Amino acid sequence: MTVEFDGVGIRLGGAEIVRDVSFAVPRGRVAGLLGANGSGKSTLLRALYGAVRPHEGEVRIDGVPVPRLRPRERARKVAVVLQDTMIDADMTALEAVLLGRTPHGRGFGADRAADLRVAHGALDRVGAADVAGRPLSALSGGYRQRVSLARAIAQDGEVLVLDEPTNHLDIEHQLELMHLVADLGRTTIAVLHDLNLAAAHCDTVAVLHRGGLAAVGPPRDVLTPGLVREVFAVDAITLTRPDTTAPVLAFDRAVPRTEDVPASRTEPEPRDASSPAGPSSRPAAGPASPRPAAPPPRAH
Numbered sequence: 001m002t003v004e005f006d007g008v009g010i011r012l013g014g015a016e017i018v019r020d021v022s023f024a025v026p027r028g029r030v031a032g033l034l035g036a037n038g039s040g041k042s043t044l045l046r047a048l049y050g051a052v053r054p055h056e057g058e059v060r061i062d063g064v065p066v067p068r069l070r071p072r073e074r075a076r077k078v079a080v081v082l083q084d085t086m087i088d089a090d091m092t093a094l095e096a097v098l099l100g101r102t103p104h105g106r107g108f109g110a111d112r113a114a115d116l117r118v119a120h121g122a123l124d125r126v127g128a129a130d131v132a133g134r135p136l137s138a139l140s141g142g143y144r145q146r147v148s149l150a151r152a153i154a155q156d157g158e159v160l161v162l163d164e165p166t167n168h169l170d171i172e173h174q175l176e177l178m179h180l181v182a183d184l185g186r187t188t189i190a191v192l193h194d195l196n197l198a199a200a201h202c203d204t205v206a207v208l209h210r211g212g213l214a215a216v217g218p219p220r221d222v223l224t225p226g227l228v229r230e231v232f233a234v235d236a237i238t239l240t241r242p243d244t245t246a247p248v249l250a251f252d253r254a255v256p257r258t259e260d261v262p263a264s265r266t267e268p269e270p271r272d273a274s275s276p277a278g279p280s281s282r283p284a285a286g287p288a289s290p291r292p293a294a295p296p297p298r299a300h
């Protein structure tokens with residue numbers, strides 16, 4: 001399934017958090033969503049899984065605007081892994097993974113055997129089969145993260161949304177997770193803070209800066225020292241891996257940020273938040289072309 005962000009703008013609490021973001025992720029490709037803290041990455045993802053509605057532009061899945069999908073239909077298409085949301089849940093790892101089967105259920109208990117097979121398979125795939133019967137509260141952060149991914153695998157959506165999926169993982173499991181995600185073959189959008197992980201494992205990266213799209217395209221074209229300095233306020237040089245020719249960033253030191261512009265406060269919402277976003281005539285930028293963009297004012 002193709003995911004398109006088309007001129008997306010999102011307001012929260014009267015401030016414009018995301019503005020005019022356009023890019024597309026082709027079917028089966030892995031996109032990294034990058035940007036400094038507070039740049040709007042999670043907010044943009046929320047529009048993809050229907051938790052916020054853009055005030056302008058739209059997010060489309062296979063050409064269908066997200067608000068037009070019914071919740072159950074959306075849940076079958078889009079599997080979401082957020083940061084450690086299951087920490088207090090009073091259930092076992094297997095029960096948590098079985099939750100991923102809910103959108104596929106035909107009735108209470110009807111598919112129990114098949115669902116159990118899928119859930120065990122998903123736990124196996126993320127290397128967490130050994131903790132199936134343990135309560136989530138007794139698992140380490142890394143295992144909980146893997147169980148979350150297993151739930152998303154069991155959910156079987158063709159679109160996978162990951163918000164900082166490698167957060168709690170040691171280096172071995174970070175790499176395993178990125179390879180696993182690539183092997184799943186799903187259209188994936190992952191918020192990543194590790195630029196080198198993104199450079200090595202993403203087909204395309206989209207960089208948010210103060211709510212706007214600073215650049216989008218293949219990591220090699222986007223993650224230049226100039227962009228890293230501007231967006232992340234760090235000096236870096238780009239090296240090339242001799243074996244794969246993938247870019248590797250070597251960081252030097254933080255540099256002063258360009259002065260923050262005060263928050264852009266907006267007038268009250270002109271549109272009823274429950275009404276669908278109007279169609280946008282702006283084309284979504286394809287991921288193949290790196291697109292530098294002037295940073296808009298900071299939204300917070």
Ligand SMILES: Nc1ncnc2c1ncn2[C@@H]1O[C@H](COP(=O)(O)OP(=O)(O)OP(=O)(O)O)[C@@H](O)[C@H]1O
Nearest residue numbers: 012013017035036037038039040041042043044300
């Ligand atoms: N419900 C809300 N109301 C008002 N402002 C919000 C709301 N949710 C988020 N924000 C603000 O929007 C901005 C972007 O937040 P968001 O979580 O999308 O950024 P992020 O890039 O994912 O950050 P991080 O890397 O720190 O997780 C922040 O300044 C945040 O305070």
